[in-house]
Amino acid sequence: MLEINGLTWAVTIGLILVLLAVDLILASVRPHRVGFREASLWSIFYVLIAIAFGVWFASVYGGGAGAEYFAGYIVEKSLSVDNLFVFVIIMTTFAVPEEHQHKVLTFGIVLALVMRAIFIALGATLLALFSFMFLLFGLLLIYTAVQLFRHRNEDPDIENNLVVNTARRIVPVTDQYAGSKIFTRVDGRRLATPLFIVLVAIGGVDLLFALDSIPAVFGVTEEPYIVFTANAFALLGLRALFFLVKGLLDRLVYLSAGLSVILAFIGVKLILHWAHVDIDERVPEVPTPVSLGVILAILVIVTVASLIKTSRDPSAKAHPGSLRANPPAKTGDE
Template sequence: MTMTGTPTMWALFAAFVAAALVVDFVSLRKQGAHAVGMREAALWSVLWIVVSLLFVGWLWWYLGGASGDPARQALASNKAFEFITGYLVEKALAVDNIFVFLMLFTHFGVPAEFQKRVLMIGILAALVLRAGMILLGAWLITEFHWLLYVFGAFLVVTGVKMWWAAGQEPDLDNNPLLRWIHRHMKVAPGYDGERLFTRVDGVRTATPMLVVVVLIGVVDVIFAVDSIPAIFAITTDPFIVLTSNVFAILGLRAMYFLLAGMQERFHLLSYGLAIVLVLIGLKMLLVDLYKVPVGWSLAMTLAVLAGSMLLSLRTPPQGARGAAYPFSPKRRERPRPP
């Protein structure tokens, strides 16, 4: 395993992530609860993409891309390609997260002005969760090379299942976790602002917001199980794996609000993601027979995703997403006692 992350690089990256989260939290606090418009979402999406490109440019320079040494230049270019490919794959797989988030918000009737904070909590949980899973996965692959074949087979099976499940809505009413929550937790009939708990008849009770936060966390665990093996098929360098994941996640909230209004336009994207997962899984299964160049992986990923999006625009969607849920924002919560 080729590892490029020096203590200095890890420290600089950690400082950047901490600063980005502080800026995000301060911005969220100053703006307060509000519905995010397309213009704001587009600006933040562009900002995160530009920051990611600046990072990969810095990484290329730091590793010697401009040094004049052919060996260092080759390493720098290869790592930059690995980052871009991993970032693209994680961004693409995040689209499926977004559609599930949209379905959850619609199902639970989460008011638009509260969705931003819920997603922020989900992003923090995702950063902690994925960092732990990536570091564990990197150690396991170093110690047990044969796990690459397990990951590869898992991705192929996941891709096939995603293909067959594309276009179908998850049945939340029969979801085991949701049924367990309702059996073991009292849930208020309505929202109490952005609070996770409220009081009903003097009894401390969970709000529907807490249920949504829990389900979003579970969704991220499920998607992390798919996406992390996918990035390990591109590179086993822990620094590249973690940084590409983190940059993809940091822009997830803005990406949600950007795509939430046009999910039907890209209704065939799930099929494209399924093909990408199968291709990445096959690449992992062939790792000891033939190492697919990173450039080819990037080109195939771009071609499949672009093709599925173009076909989506040319083919009218069928059916409709979303469902009603008893926790409607019209059913206003009880006033919180002083």
């Protein structure tokens, strides 16, 4: 384990909070449609911030730690793209006005960071106390990979989501948006706007992705600081990336299949590590450079294959995948 002192943690968290504050201020003070140029500049900025941090981290804590950070960052970045698919579906399903999508995304990123911080602390504690957690995490990732591959050509059912339906039953909701308000008054009654349901849906998605992404990044590194920073810098660029690539997401037709392979690979890596520690030291482990190479190779193959497929078949459309089969749509006769 690396010796990360309290000052380093404080400065890192402070930097992340400052970047988040900028996003929140921009979203609330100047609601607007984010164009391609603005999204490109912000995306480049966040990627450069992540790379600069990785270079600093490697120079201070060694090349091995730096490789673990970059491997974790790439894993989280690739998973965040699938997260974007679901965000697009939520925005489309609830017809979120473009000028308010920025605010919704920033909320989603803040909530995702909070959830991931909680899961990171919990996961690090469990791994430190019980080495068999590596086995459980590995099995969880393999199960997730199998489910994602089985339902790779489906979209999650947002309208019939348990969290969304529960929120609708508990809180009365208006039919129309009221600007950027989450709650409004109609005939003296305090009602939630559709924006509230959107935020609830985003929160449910964040929870689901946190349950998958944290075990995945722990498969790359056991250092909580690296897990946290890899997640944080991957998520900070999510808002800009959404506006940059939302028109291109439909072309990544093999992304869900590729992510399922990555999750399965990391799951096997975790199980091998558990066996190496708890059963026999002769059981081989997968080195971090190999993990990094495999993940990058899968992402490159998936991207190239997707672009070739959509160029030959323009009707092909990508899906984020689902962890369970959606119920069949009801017909008019039912």
